[in-house]
Amino acid sequence: MDTTRPMPLTQPWSKKFWEGCREGCLLIQRCQDCQNNIFYPRKFCPECWSGNLNWIEAGGRGRIHTFSTAYDMVEPRFWEDLPYTIAYVDLEEGVRMMTRIVDCRPEDIHMDMEVEVVFHKLNDEFHLPYFRPVKG
Amino acid sequence: MAQPNLAIIGIGEVPTRIMPERTRWDILYEVCMEAIRDAGLHKNDIEGVIATSPQAQPVIAAELAFGKLPEELGLKGCKDNCICNAGGAGTSNCLRLAEQYIHSGVARAVLIPHVTVHSDIPMEDTINFFARAGVDMQWEYPFGSTYNLIMGLMANRYMHESGCTPEQMAAVVTSLRSWAVKDPHSLFYGKEVPSVEKVLASAMINTPLHKRESNRLADGGSAMVVVSAADARKMKKPAAYKLGEAVRYFSGTPVLRNFDQVKDGLRSTAEEALAQAGISRGDVNIWNCYLAYPLAHPLMAEMLGVAPEGRGGEYFAQGRMAFGGDIPWSTMGDAPGRGHTGSGVSAATYVETARQLMGKAGERQVKDCLYVFQNTSGGSGFNNIATIWGREV
Ligand SMILES: [Zn+2]
Numbered sequence: 001m002d003t004t005r006p007m008p009l010t011q012p013w014s015k016k017f018w019e020g021c022r023e024g025c026l027l028i029q030r031c032q033d034c035q036n037n038i039f040y041p042r043k044f045c046p047e048c049w050s051g052n053l054n055w056i057e058a059g060g061r062g063r064i065h066t067f068s069t070a071y072d073m074v075e076p077r078f079w080e081d082l083p084y085t086i087a088y089v090d091l092e093e094g095v096r097m098m099t100r101i102v103d104c105r106p107e108d109i110h111m112d113m114e115v116e117v118v119f120h121k122l123n124d125e126f127h128l129p130y131f132r133p134v135k136g
Numbered sequence: 137m138a139q140p141n142l143a144i145i146g147i148g149e150v151p152t153r154i155m156p157e158r159t160r161w162d163i164l165y166e167v168c169m170e171a172i173r174d175a176g177l178h179k180n181d182i183e184g185v186i187a188t189s190p191q192a193q194p195v196i197a198a199e200l201a202f203g204k205l206p207e208e209l210g211l212k213g214c215k216d217n218c219i220c221n222a223g224g225a226g227t228s229n230c231l232r233l234a235e236q237y238i239h240s241g242v243a244r245a246v247l248i249p250h251v252t253v254h255s256d257i258p259m260e261d262t263i264n265f266f267a268r269a270g271v272d273m274q275w276e277y278p279f280g281s282t283y284n285l286i287m288g289l290m291a292n293r294y295m296h297e298s299g300c301t302p303e304q305m306a307a308v309v310t311s312l313r314s315w316a317v318k319d320p321h322s323l324f325y326g327k328e329v330p331s332v333e334k335v336l337a338s339a340m341i342n343t344p345l346h347k348r349e350s351n352r353l354a355d356g357g358s359a360m361v362v363v364s365a366a367d368a369r370k371m372k373k374p375a376a377y378k379l380g381e382a383v384r385y386f387s388g389t390p391v392l393r394n395f396d397q398v399k400d401g402l403r404s405t406a407e408e409a410l411a412q413a414g415i416s417r418g419d420v421n422i423w424n425c426y427l428a429y430p431l432a433h434p435l436m437a438e439m440l441g442v443a444p445e446g447r448g449g450e451y452f453a454q455g456r457m458a459f460g461g462d463i464p465w466s467t468m469g470d471a472p473g474r475g476h477t478g479s480g481v482s483a484a485t486y487v488e489t490a491r492q493l494m495g496k497a498g499e500r501q502v503k504d505c506l507y508v509f510q511n512t513s514g515g516s517g518f519n520n521i522a523t524i525w526g527r528e529v
Contacts, residue, residue, distance in 0.1 A: 001260065009273040040275045040389070066296070068288030070280065070342040073350075075267050076260070078280040086285050086342075088391055098276045098391040106343075111296045128278060 001076045007126050014041040016055055021127040026058040026117050028095055039095035060117035062091040062131065069106040085109055089131050103132035137412065140378040142235045143368030144490040144525075146175025146361035152323045152354045152475040152484075156255040160196045161208065163251045163357035168209055171247065171359035176373055180213040182206075182361070183243030186230040188250035189221035191478035192257065192265040197221075205249065216242055223270065224428060225514030227483040228521045231378070234362045244363060250483040251357035254476075262353060270516030272389040284350060286390045286516045288342045291431035293395060295344060300434050302344060304449025306335035308430035309349055309472055311458040311465070316473030318459060318499045321484070323354045323475030332453075349430050354475030358487045365529050374494035376508075380413030380524035382406075390516050398517070402439035405522035406509065413524035415507055417441055420524075422464045422492055422502050424510040426485040428471045432517075433457075437465070440509070464502045467492060482512040493527045 010018060017040075020027035029038035033050035044051050067087035074082065085101040087109075101109050102118065115131035122128060148170025150163050172179055187200040197219065199205075206214035216237070220229040227250065234246035254262060267282040294300065313329045316322040330348055338347040368375040384401035387393045410416060417440075425436050434448030442463060443451040451457060457465035468474055468488040471481045489508045491497045508525045 002264075006273075006278050008275070008278045011274070014274065040272075040392075066289045066293035068285050068292055068342045068344075070282070070285055071340050072347075073263065073284055073341045074280060074282055075264055081280060084280055086279060086281050086289065088289060096391055098272075098279055098281060100279050111293070122278070126278075 003077050003079070005077055005122055007122065011043070013043045017041050018126060020055070020057070021119055021129055022125070024119055026060045026129055027055045028058050028091070028093055029053045030056045037093045037095050039097055058091050058093050061134065062089040062115055064088070064101065064109065064111060064113045064115060065090050065096060066111065067101060067109055069109070087131070089115055097129070100128070100130045101132065102130045108133070137381060139412070140235065140381060141239065141365050142231065142362055142378040143365050144360050144362050144376040144486070145368050145371060145373055146171040146173070146177065147358070147487045147490050147494070148174060149321050149358040149484065149487055150356060151321050151325070152356035152477060154255045154323070154354050156253070158253070158355065160193070160251045160253050163253070163355070164205065164249055165209065167251070167357045167359040168205070168247060168249050171361050175245070175361040176371065177245055177361065179209065179211055181245050182211045182247045183213050183215045184234065184237040184246040185211065185214060185217040186233050186237070186246060186248050187219045188226040188230055188248065188479050188483050189219045190250070190252050191223065191269070192262065193252065196251065211247070223514035224426065224479055224482040225512045225519055225521055226479045227486055228512045228523070231362065231486070238362075238364050244367060246362050247359060248362065248483075249357065249359040250480045252478040252480045253355040254353040254478070255355050270390065270518070272391070275389065276391060283516060284345055285342050287429045287431055288345050289390070290395070291344055294435050298434070298446045298449070300449035302336060303332050304434065304453045305344060305431060306332040306346070306349065307449070307453040308433045309335045311452050311455065312430060312469040312473040314459040315467050315500055316469030319468055319473070320498070321356075322469060322473055323352060324469075324473060345429075345431065349472070351428070351471045351476035354477055356475065356477040356480050356484065358480065358483050360487060360490065369529065374496070374527075376490035376493040376525045376527070377529050378523060379415075379526045379529070380409040380411070381521065382408030382412070383519060383521045385519045386517065388515065388518050393517065399435070399439055401520050402436060405511070405520055406440050409509070409522040409524045413507070413526065415524065419507050420509045421505045422467055422489075422508045424485055424489050424508050425466050426470060426482045426510070426512050428476070428481065430470070430472050433466070433470070459500070467497065467500050467502065485510060485512065489525050493525060
């Protein structure tokens with residue numbers, strides 16, 4: 001039974017994102033030619049094919065577009081986390097990411113809830129950007 | 137798109153069961169021989185073989201890709217062979233490619249088989265496969281996402297926006313299974329139809345998906361024989377003619393799938409396929425929807441204009457799409473009713489479309505069935521393919 005946590009399968013152009021996570025920064029790409037904010041990271045801008053892409057630090061705040069809380073039928077490698085909530089979060093920068101919602105009870109999570117990033121260390125290389133409710 | 141020129145003239149299928157002693161080749165022999173006989177053809181009349189790729193079964197997938205089937209069955213007239221993989225949209229591509237084989241003169245009659253045996257694969261391997269299928273390995277999988285969770289995310293948002301209740305969602309299972317219990321090819325043939333209460337009392341896998349709202353993995357297989365529309369007419373046998381088709385691509389990665397774009401895609405592909413077939417919504421006798429999970433059925437009913445916006449769930453709860461209701465809907469019960477056979481459920485959906493148009497659907501036969509709407513979709517919903525099929529051109 002495989003209980004090792006899976007690590008993100010990276011590409012050369014996504015390494016910077018994971019470096020950012022290690023340093024507590026949520027980075028997204030910005031196309032210098034068409035000003036498009038890009039997530040997930042690409043080799044070339046998916047709007048205009050420009051290779052002139054920069055990284056900007058996102059504010060780390062967003063809203064829950066949708067979520068689902070898992071109680072069963074996940075791989076053994078995630079069993080110890082059950083129950084856990086997977087969500088799509090819309091960042092203020094206009095991009096959407098999949099994440100986990102943490103630091104609250106699953107029954108308190110709701111649609112359009114305001115959340116902020118909190119990094120979860122998997123190992124020395126990978127810290128996953130999770131989100132938690134904004135207090136107050 | 138050019139006017140389709142294709143007809144299904146033969147079908148073969150084995151009952152969907154959990155039966156490891158029935159091998160993949162057992163199933164392939166049975167469904168292929170039945171489909172060719174049903175078409176009224178000789179085995180050597182089959183000039184092309186295009187199989188739907190079996191998922192999570194590398195050995196049979198390689199055998200089918202590299203040409204074992206025509207040899208095993210002695211299809212001496214066969215000129216070419218391949219497999220198509222687009223997950224649940226694979227069979228749609230087999231049909232399109234068959235049309236090309238026929239149009240370009242490679243083949244006059246093409247055999248389209250599918251087989252899946254889940255029961256001899258260790259449970260852990262199938263859970264792993266379905267956790268990773270259609271999920272991004274960098275941006276989704278490490279968070280603990282699964283196929284079930286992707287469906288849950290979509291369903292929760294739909295329920296939030298539409299006001300569809302858990303009871304109404306559960307009624308979709310009741311509805312789909314009401315058809316399935318009358319289908320000898322279903323895993324649930326002759327069994328009890330679960331009530332809404334029973335569905336809701338089953339364990340929660342992930343919100344809002346209850347155990348009885350997910351699919352039972354099973355073994356099955358089917359085959360179709362297709363020819364040109366002109367050849368089908370000459371054969372003077374019951375056939376299902378392809379009349380219209382439209383398609384949209386959404387996204388490979390679920391998180392990038394814009395819900396509004398998906399809704400619009402479901403709506404417009406139906407409109408375009410109907411327009412190409414030259415018929416209107418009211419002419420459709422069966423809405424044969426393939427969505428793999430019950431959760432997307434109410435949304436689909438709304439996008440097809442079968443139910444008013446925000447009332448899809450209500451229509452299911454009223455039993456309108458159930459066996460005996462006024463809107464024949466997924467008459468083989470989709471994957472929740474059939475048992476999940478990987479990419480085979482969409483293959484079986486085409487077989488059911490043909491069966492109804494040929495008048496061979498037994499107890500489930502929809503009277504005077506002239507036109508069937510059918511959709512398929514691949515991966516975790518990367519696309520939607522809408523087609524219209526008719527009894528005559
Ligand atoms: Zn650009």
